[in-house]
Amino acid sequence: ALSPDLIGRRVLITAGGTREPLDPVRFLGNRSSGRQGFDLATVAAARGARVTLVAANVDLPPPAGTEVLRVSSTEELREATHGAAKDAEVVIMAAAVADFRPLTRARSKIKKSDAAPTAIELVRNPDVLAELVAGRATGQLNTAVIVGFAAETGDEDGDVLTHGRAKLARKGCDLLVVNAVGEGKAFGQPDNAGVLLGADGSEVQIPLGPKMVLAAAVCDAVAGLLPR
Ligand code: C5P
Numbered sequence: 211a212l213s214p215d216l217i218g219r220r221v222l223i224t225a226g227g228t229r230e231p232l233d234p235v236r237f238l239g240n241r242s243s244g245r246q247g248f249d250l251a252t253v254a255a256a257r258g259a260r261v262t263l264v265a266a267n268v269d270l271p272p273p274a275g276t277e278v279l280r281v282s283s284t285e286e287l288r289e290a291t292h293g294a295a296k297d298a299e300v301v302i303m304a305a306a307v308a309d310f311r312p313l314t315r316a317r318s319k320i321k322k323s324d325a326a327p328t329a330i331e332l333v334r335n336p337d338v339l340a341e342l343v344a345g346r347a348t349g350q351l352n353t354a355v356i357v358g359f360a361a362e363t364g365d366e367d368g369d370v371l372t373h374g375r376a377k378l379a380r381k382g383c384d385l386l387v388v389n390a391v392g393e394g395k396a397f398g399q400p401d402n403a404g405v406l407l408g409a410d411g412s413e414v415q416i417p418l419g420p421k422m423v424l425a426a427a428v429c430d431a432v433a434g435l436l437p438r
Contacts, residue, residue, distance in 0.1 A: 215433040217258030222298035223251050224291055224305035224338075226266035228284040232330065233316035240306045241397040244268030246359075247304035249425040251276045257429055262298070264290045266305050284308050284335045291338055295351055300432055302357040303339045304387075311335050343382040355435045357428065358383040361397075362390060374407050384409050385431055387424070406431050 225247020229237035244265055252273040255261045261276040266287050272278040279294065281287045284307055295301055310332040320327070339358050345351040360377050362370040374388035389396050389404040396402050403418040406427060414431065416424050 213430075213433070214258050216254055216429060219254075219259045219300060219436065220262075220298050221254045221259040221300040221302065221432075222262050222264070222291070222294045223247050223254070223302045224264045224266070224287060224307075225251070226268040227306040228266045228287055228308045229282050230308050230311035230335075231283065231315050232312050233318065233320045235319055238308065238310075238312065238330075239267070240308065242266075242306035243398040244270055244305075245398070245400065246396075246402055246421045246424065247302075248273055249421040250302055250304055250428060253422060253425040253429050257433075259300075262294045264294060264305070266307075284311060284338070288336060288338050288341075292341070292345075295342055295345075295353060298353055299436065300355045300357070301342055301353050302359075302428065302432070303342075303383075304359050306359075306361060307338060308335055337381075339381055339383060347382075354437055355385070355432050356383040357385045357387065357432065360386055360388045362388055371405060371407075374405065378407050378409060384435055385428075387428060389424075408435075 226244035227240040227242030229239040231237050248270050251261045251263045255275040263276050263278045265278050266281050279290045281290050313331040313333050342356055346353055358381050360374055362373050370390050374386055378386040386407045387404050389402055401418055402421045402424050404416045404424050406414040416427050
């Protein structure tokens with residue numbers, strides 16, 4: 211059953227993956243489809259929330275009852291997100307945001323006849339989630355709940371959960387949804403598995419299932435964190 215626990219709540223969700231242009235036709239991007247963020251928006255809206263979706267390169271129709279702001283680069287996502295966060299009670303950063311972008315962007319298409327570039331120089335992008343957390347700390351934002359996502363592949367330095375806990379602490383958000391990606395997992399798939407790590411030490415495991423189910427679990431956790 212759908213609980214009406216988000217009635218009237220203003221929820222901002224980012225979805226999809228940013229693209230960092232190299233020239234007018236090429237970009238550095240990632241495999242995020244936006245499905246998880248759009249499913250979150252669908253569930254939150256069905257539970258009564260007023261949802262704004264910042265969608266980066268998502269090839270999906272807008273979920274019923276949501277307002278969708280379409281963006282592409284991290285800079286565009288950042289502007290739209292900061293603007294919409296001003297009157298959001300909840301921000302859920304489900305988008306895969308590029309950590310780096312090319313230092314320069316060619317004004318016209320890079321041609322085969324141009325001297326072959328041997329490397330692409332990258333610069334770090336601002337961390338939008340960290341900026342929101344910092345804005346709340348200084349009182350510029352009064353977002354009650356900030357949720358991050360972490361796509362982890364796991365490696366020799368530790369497992370997905372160890373990385374997740376460290377990232378939650380580093381980012382300073384209230385909830386971090388950790389999901390395993392890679393080898394056909396998560397990106398573009400209808401199913402997802404994840405662990406919801408709370409800043410209060412809570413840990414909720416969501417087994418592999420429809421992204422809609424993970425979305426509902428995130429909405430449950432968010433509703434539990436909202437002041438009445
Ligand atoms: O550090 P990492 O990129 O794994 O963190 C993922 C989380 O941080 C996601 O919620 C993502 O939307 C957010 N993020 C961001 N700005 C960036 C990179 C990631 O807001 N430049």
